[in-house]
Amino acid sequence: MNDKYAPHIEELSKALEGVGYTDIQTELDNLLRFRVPLEEAKRTILNKFRSKEACEIKIKDILNAPKSFALKGRIISVEKKKIVLKGETAYLYSGKLLDETGVCLFTAWDDFCLNEGDIIKIYNVHMKLWNNRPEINFGQRSIVEKLPEDPSLPKDEKIFTQTKKIIEINPSDLLVSSQGVVTEIYHRDIIVKGKDTIIIEGVIADDTGKLPFSSWVPMEGVDIGNAINFRDAHVRLFRGIPSLNFTHMTSWELLPDNKCPFSKNKIMTDEPSYISIGSVLEKDGLFDVVVTGNIISVRPGSGLIERCPTCNRVIQNNVCRAHGTVEGIRDMRVKAILDDGTGAVYIMLNRELSEVIYGRSMEEAENIAKLSMSKDAVYESMKRSLIGTYLAVRGNSSKSEFGTTIVARYAWVPEDDLLSRLDDLLLKLPEDI
Template structure:
């Protein structure tokens, strides 16, 4: 590295000319390298400091298709396909105007962001030195920062037709029903079923966003549109570059100004029923959660923590030995809950039944359960009562299914007991099986 630093220092001194101090240049390079700046970037900083322009950087120009993300300093020869400007808020709270758009070379097209004013014009060709790259939501983007030099390159790439070039790293095109968490950026077509405005606070600043539901023939998904992006309720769109987020395993779409939103001149077909729940086997919930799902299964286990419990009056957390883990000792209020496991023959899921559903299934209120517990002198009797009444019975459950590292959990809003004599049905089934075996 010492020999390389000496070589680059000598090169800079030759380019600067005059009575420049070679030892000073070498010391500056060594300082930058110690700070973690790569040598090509350090070279560019010093050339800029000494007012040297139009000099090629260390290393040959690379093509856009070769970029993998994480490059600290690359040289490019590109044509600007599109360029726009916007004001962004930096991490320190200051606002800054930046340029963003698409650039192309003979290998394809990529997104770029210019953090300084370089005078980029649509259709212009430029030689760029010292650009860096980042992977953003699965797509490599070129960044032009203050260590970068940009010079017009008239006569270069004159015959380049961007319309015939591929978009490098084009987001995967999927149907809405195929979207799962951690999918990265995607391209979807859908119709806006609902849309509303909302104000949120991000990093201490208020932002206006749009929230809504997008649908196609395979399903629906919630979306959030940021910045100036707005979708019209009832409109159909093609959205390239939307990013998949998730809330407790339930996928959602984020759409910002980096995405390409194109109105369609046709109406996207939407799944016939978007208001009712989607019927699912539990095995299907191992891939992603669902906002509104219907599952039919047998309650095979009632878990500890079911029955009568007491909640913190401040935050509603369950008290343990009359103590909230956040607010300390509390005089809790009574509540009812069932924690259980449901199996539909294809998979198993945890289920948590809220107070309203538990009241309905047990036929008592929290106050009545507390009164009976005081009469008996203990509360565990209700957990056994839950097992006696619910375990082994079949239920239809409708509500939200969330997903975490422990698997799916059902949070029903509605529960119905499956009518019929389950024991008799099992007896008949066993007789049929025995008949086949014999």
């Protein structure tokens, strides 16, 4: 570097006590090579290295972390991923970081030369929620400092495994242990890194709920109706719903009938218990739940629609936001709000369920639209027919910034024992009324 910059490096060294002269010189050289004005380059270096003054937190406190913070931990996994960003190929690095208080996910948008087993102190990072799960983000202004081996930091994330009932497993969990009965199981052929691979998929349930699972390792001797005790299963997310992932880290064993803590026969009946909508709202996502309530609103977007033939998105005027101009596929749906007195959720009914609940086929709905020369006529007809209807819905729930939605797999009008429901309602009223 030209000697004319030496006074500026000295000035920065005095302002950044403890930061090496060579480090400052390298940063300044990099910025000037990219034609950053000298004063702007100096401000950038000051901001970057002063970020080391940010408060240091532990992983257990990540949800209450300040906007920018420092963290010390051990890298226990890291993976390089290829992505397309604004039409250009880029790479990001994701994995897990742990300290003595917990384990969390991270994403790095630059190559910090991270390796499994490294102990690092990372400055100027921030936390964000991804699918309601906290995640650490390393940005361009983050600084990674490699540290020597520290025996106080654990090397295995298994020490943070939690033992839970199925209903208690939530999206923020990373490793869990539990017990359950296999109610569904099947094998699926997939291609992983160019190789044919067989994975096992299914559903596991206990007396509190059920979750889907995938196993990447053989499960010899396990079949439908078997009760198993499993340890160290990874929790993955799909549309906000937790699922169990069995890997080489996961251990399991068959439970004999005399050690099974719940009734296998009852679980295998495939009759999920009804749950209040208020209980659904407390969870970020639930698998296979049944709720009942009254339709209090039929939302815009109900009625006759068209979908993209490639991605199945709803399109407007034959234009898909992902695939441009397409020839749409005709469809029909109901979007509504269901309320049971404890809370309200959005429900989504596909064409088949919409035809049953609405009481008209899609062809009949199209005739209504033709006679009135407006698709909105079907939406208005649905509102008149459905608002106030007492309905039971079975499906998966997921939560987003717009609220909680249940995508229905089944929907029906239950036998309406109005007097029994009225008695239940009266019992909930205060005695002095």
